[in-house]
Amino acid sequence: MDWTAEIGAAAARIAPHVRRTPVVSAEFAGRRVEIKLEQMQHTGSFKARGAFNTLLAGDVPAAGVVAASGGNHGAAVAHAARSLGHPARVYVPEMAGPGKIALIRATGAELCVVPGAYANAFEAARAHEAETGAMQIHAYDAPATVAGQGACMAEWEAQGLDADTVLIAVGGGGLIAGALGWLGGRRKVVAVEPQNCAALHAALAAGAPVDVEVSGVAANALGARRIGDICFGLARDVTSVTVEDAAITAAQTALWDGLRQLVEPAGATALAALLSGAYAPAKGEKVAVLVCGGNVARSPLG
Numbered sequence: 001m002d003w004t005a006e007i008g009a010a011a012a013r014i015a016p017h018v019r020r021t022p023v024v025s026a027e028f029a030g031r032r033v034e035i036k037l038e039q040m041q042h043t044g045s046f047k048a049r050g051a052f053n054t055l056l057a058g059d060v061p062a063a064g065v066v067a068a069s070g071g072n073h074g075a076a077v078a079h080a081a082r083s084l085g086h087p088a089r090v091y092v093p094e095m096a097g098p099g100k101i102a103l104i105r106a107t108g109a110e111l112c113v114v115p116g117a118y119a120n121a122f123e124a125a126r127a128h129e130a131e132t133g134a135m136q137i138h139a140y141d142a143p144a145t146v147a148g149q150g151a152c153m154a155e156w157e158a159q160g161l162d163a164d165t166v167l168i169a170v171g172g173g174g175l176i177a178g179a180l181g182w183l184g185g186r187r188k189v190v191a192v193e194p195q196n197c198a199a200l201h202a203a204l205a206a207g208a209p210v211d212v213e214v215s216g217v218a219a220n221a222l223g224a225r226r227i228g229d230i231c232f233g234l235a236r237d238v239t240s241v242t243v244e245d246a247a248i249t250a251a252q253t254a255l256w257d258g259l260r261q262l263v264e265p266a267g268a269t270a271l272a273a274l275l276s277g278a279y280a281p282a283k284g285e286k287v288a289v290l291v292c293g294g295n296v297a298r299s300p301l302g
Contacts, residue, residue, distance in 0.1 A: 001143065001181075003146075003147070003150065003181030003182065003184070003234075004181070004182060004184060006143065006147040006150075006181070007147050007150035007151055007153075007154055007178060007181055007182045008154065009147070010049075010053040010057070010144075010147040010148045010150065010151045011150075011151035011154045011155065013052075013053060013056050013057065014049055014052040014053050014056065014148060014151060017048075017052045017056075017080070017083060018041060018042060018048055018049055018052060018151075019040060019041050019042060020155060020159075021036060021037050021038050021040045021041055021152075021155075022036075022037050022040065023035065023036050023037070023156065023159050023160075023161075024037065024259065026258050026259055027258075028254060028258065028271065028274060028275060028289075029274050029275050031281070031287065032286075033271075033274065033287050033288065033289055034161065034162060034163050034286075034287070034288040034289070035259070035271075035288070035289050035290075035291055036152070036156050036159075036288070036289075036290050036291065037261060037291050038152060038290060038291055038292050038293075039261070039263050039264075039267050039291050039292065039293050039294030039295075040294070042076070042079055043072070043075040043076050043078075043079045043103065043107075043295075044072065044075070044103070044264075044293060044294045044295040045072040045075075045076065045221075045267075045292060045293035045294070045295065046149055046152050046175055046290075046292050046293070047072045047073045047075070047076035047077075047139075047149075048076040048079060048080060049148040049149055049151050049152055050073075050076070050137075050140075050144070050145035050146070050147075050148035050149045050174060050178075051067075051073070051076040051077045051079070051080035051081075051137060051145075051148070052080045052083075052084075052148060053144050053145070053147055053148030053151070054135075054137045054142070054144040054145055054148065055080050055081065055084050055086065055135075055137070056084070057144050058135070058144070060084075060086050060135055061133050061134065061135055063087070063132040063133045063134040063135075064081065064086045064087030064088055064089070064134050064135070065077060065081050065086055065087070065088045065089075065134055065135045065136075065137050066088070066089045066090070066091070066125050066128045066129050066132075066134040066135070066136055066137070067088070067089075067090050067091070067125060067136070067137045067138075067139065068090075068091045068092070068118065068121040068122035068123075068124065068125035068126075068139065069090060069091070069092050069096070069104075069118070069121065069139055070092065070093065070095070070096055070100070070118050070121075070139075070171075070219075070220045070221055070223055071092060071096040071097065071099075071100025071101070071103070071104070071220050071221065071295060072100065072221055072266075072293055072295060073137075073139040073140075074090035074091075074092050074096075074100075074104045074109070074111075075100065075103045075104045075107060075295070077090060077109070077137050078090055078104050078107035078108070078109035079107050081109065082107055082108055082109070087110070088107075088109040088110065089109065089110040089111075089112065089125075089128060089134065090104050090109050090110070090111055090112070091112045091113075091114055091121040091122075091124045091125045091128070092104065092111065092112070092113055092114070092121055093113070093114055093115070093116050093117050093118055093120055093121045093220075094113055094114070094115055094116070095116075095117055095219060095220050095223070096113075096220050097220050097297050098297070099295060099296065099297045100220065100295055101113060103295060112124065117214060117219075117223060117225070118139075118214075118223055118224060118225070119225050139172055139174065139224075140171065140172030140173050140174030140175075140177070140224065140228045140230075140231065141172060141173070141174070141228030141229055141230055141231070142230075143230070145174050146174050146177045146178045146181060146230050146231075147178065147181070148178070149174045149175045149177070149178035149179075150177075150178025150179060150181050150182045151178070152175070152178065152179070152290070153166075153178060153179040153182045153183060154182050156288075156290075157182075161288060162286060162288075163187065163286045163287055163288035164187060164188060164285050164286045164287070165187065165188040165189070165190060165281065165285055165286070165287050165288070166179065166183075166187055166188070166189050166190070166287075166288045166289075166290065167190045167192055167270040167271070167273055167274060167279060167287065167288070167289045167290065168189060168190070168191060168192065168270055168290050168292070169192050169193070169218075169222060169266055169267075169269035169270045169290070169292055170191045170192065170193050170199070170200045170222065170227075170231075171193075171197065171199075171221060171222035171223065171224045171266065172199070172224035172227065172228050172231070173199075173200060173224070173227050173228040173230070173231025173232070173235065174228065174230075174231065175290070175292060176189065176191055176200075176231060176234075176235060176238070177228065177230050177231040177234050177235065179290075180234040180235060180238070181234060188239065189235075189238050189239070190238065190239045190240075190241060190270075190273065190279050191235060191238045191239065191240045191241070192241055192242075192243060192269050192270045192272065192273040192278070192279070193222065193240070193241075193242050193243070193269070194216050194217070194218045194219075194222060194242065194243060194244075194245060194248060194265075194269060195216070195242045195243065195244055195245075196213075196214065196215045196216035196219065196245065197212075197214045197215070197216060197218060197219055197222045197223045197224070198212060198242050199212050199214075199224050199225065199226055199227040200227045200231065200232070200235060200238075200240060201240045201241075201242055202227075203226075203227045203232050204235070204236065204238075204240050208232070209226050209227050209228075209229065209232050210226065211225050211226050212225055212226070213225075216245045217245045217248055217249060217265040218245075218248060218264075218265035218266045218269055221264060221265070221266035221293055221295075222266045222269065239279070241273050241278040241279050242278065243269060243272040243273050243276055243278050244276070245265075247272040247273075247275065247276035247278070248265045248268055248269050248272045249265065249268075250272065250275060250276070251268035251269070251271040251272035251275050251276075252264075252265060252267075252268040254268075254271065254275060255267075255268055255271065255291065261291065261294075262294060262296060263291055263293065263294045263296070264293045264294055264295050264296050264297075266292060266293045267291045267292050267293040267294055268291070270289045270290055270291070270292070271289045271291070274287065274289065
């Protein structure tokens with residue numbers, strides 16, 4: 001697939017419907033770091049890009065759309081469907097947490113909370129798709145989703161990205177797959193995962209996607225049990241690192257202290273690799289970090 005062409009088309013297609021999120025420069029770990037604040041995207045994460053691209057690139061049936069989500073994807077699909085006038089049903093696992101469940105409910109989508117983890121929600125969504133003919137919008141392992149997420153990196157380069165290396169958090173792999181598809185090896189990409197949600201890291205070690213157990217502070221956003229096939233095909237040569245939960249929460253604090261940005265654990269995971277030393281840049285290496293989500297468990301205002 002010509003990912004550059006697909007992502008370029010997606011970027012143009014979704015431009016009227018998504019925010020051009022800001023880029024800032026700050027000092028972390030004793031170096032200047034360029035940071036893209038994608039948690040300022042509609043519904044608080046990059047996921048709106050893939051959702052809008054999927055809906056705009058195809059014909060949506062009368063039954064509407066269905067999605068399974070740990071929270072952020074469901075909110076994005078619900079928002080995009082409402083914006084474009086389509087009914088939506090979203091399945092989420094109980095582990096999504098009250099904050100993300102409330103966010104999805106607020107969009108007006110039909111919300112179904114199922115016991116277990118993301119995989120259980122995905123099976124329920126597949127059953128609804130088979131029964132009704134609704135369009136399934138996959139959270140990460142579909143070409144239209146990946147192309148939409150890749151538009152984030154295309155936008156960043158258009159904003160003047162000045163970095164040798166980009167650190168990106170990984171769950172199911174849609175965001176990093178889109179970034180790799182757009183960059184085509186022009187910059188180094190570092191995949192960062194929590195130690196307790198490391199589907200890509202495990203796949204690279206095994207030589208193929210494998211099932212992993214998921215838990216920890218970022219599980220409701222990065223808790224895919226198996227890395228997507230598209231991501232695995234694009235990411236075989238990436239640098240892959242993992243970080244402890246304590247490093248993630250420390251990075252959340254650092255983003256608040258340094259930039260007054262309140263982000264969820266998944267949104268701080270990429271920066272955690274830099275702050276903890278899980279990724280140690282070479283001398284003079286210019287580093288950028290993608291902050292991908294801001295849907296914290298509860299309102300800081302009470």
